[in-house]
Amino acid sequence: MFNKYRQFLLVLAGSAVLVSCDRLITPDFETSVAELRGGQFTLDKEHATLIWKVDHLGFSRYIGRFDDFDATLDFDSENVENSSLEVIIETASLDVNNEAFAEDLRGSDWFDVENFPQAVFRTTSFVEAIDEDTFVFEGDLTLLGTTGPMTMTVNFNGGGRNFLTRRYTLGFSATAEFQRSDFGLDNMVSFGVGDDIQVEVHVEFQDSSL
Numbered sequence: 001m002f003n004k005y006r007q008f009l010l011v012l013a014g015s016a017v018l019v020s021c022d023r024l025i026t027p028d029f030e031t032s033v034a035e036l037r038g039g040q041f042t043l044d045k046e047h048a049t050l051i052w053k054v055d056h057l058g059f060s061r062y063i064g065r066f067d068d069f070d071a072t073l074d075f076d077s078e079n080v081e082n083s084s085l086e087v088i089i090e091t092a093s094l095d096v097n098n099e100a101f102a103e104d105l106r107g108s109d110w111f112d113v114e115n116f117p118q119a120v121f122r123t124t125s126f127v128e129a130i131d132e133d134t135f136v137f138e139g140d141l142t143l144l145g146t147t148g149p150m151t152m153t154v155n156f157n158g159g160g161r162n163f164l165t166r167r168y169t170l171g172f173s174a175t176a177e178f179q180r181s182d183f184g185l186d187n188m189v190s191f192g193v194g195d196d197i198q199v200e201v202h203v204e205f206q207d208s209s210l
Contacts, residue, residue, distance in 0.1 A: 029160030036159040041073040041205035048203045055194030068093035073205045081126035089119040119143045143183040152176040168207040
């Protein structure tokens with residue numbers, strides 16, 4: 001009986017330590033958008049992922065990523081509709097876990113990275129709030145020298161002082177979808193390689209004022 005009681009106390013003590021550590025790591029962490037700090041933010045490239053997905057002949061979703069991209073965020077927590085985001089992607093950083101195929105995708109039949117080394121997305125207007133931390137923005141995507149509209153849904157995870165960098169940090173995920181043929185990237189669409197591209201972003205931004 002005594003051993004069970006001691007184990008119970010140890011579990012309680014361990015839980016208290018974990019809670020205490022969590023508060024030390026992010027002592028001012030907030031998940032409510034209204035409580036987040038506004039201002040100018042720059043991308044933390046070490047904690048940033050940009051994934052794209054495309055249907056492969058109906059068999060599966062083929063997944064790739066871009067390993068080199070940068071972004072700036074002008075965030076207004078009180079009036080989210082006034083926020084803006086710009087993302088610049090180095091298309092040569094394309095990664096599909098198959099270097100031979102990646103090199104083919106960098107070629108003139110696909111992303112043509114020699115002539116179009118960057119893809120750019122900029123928000124242009126606020127569309128709607130889905131809930132208290134999820135918002136839809138309209139923007140312009142420039143790919144292969146063609147600019148067209150793309151809608152991005154952004155979910156804010158929260159913000160607080162990052163104990164590793166001692167800088168205020170915001171985190172969010174985002175999704176978007178567009179048709180690649182609208183930008184001239186139409187190779188093999190007629191053979192069953194999907195036209196619809198799904199984009200998934202997971203990023204952290206740091207206060208650029210520090």
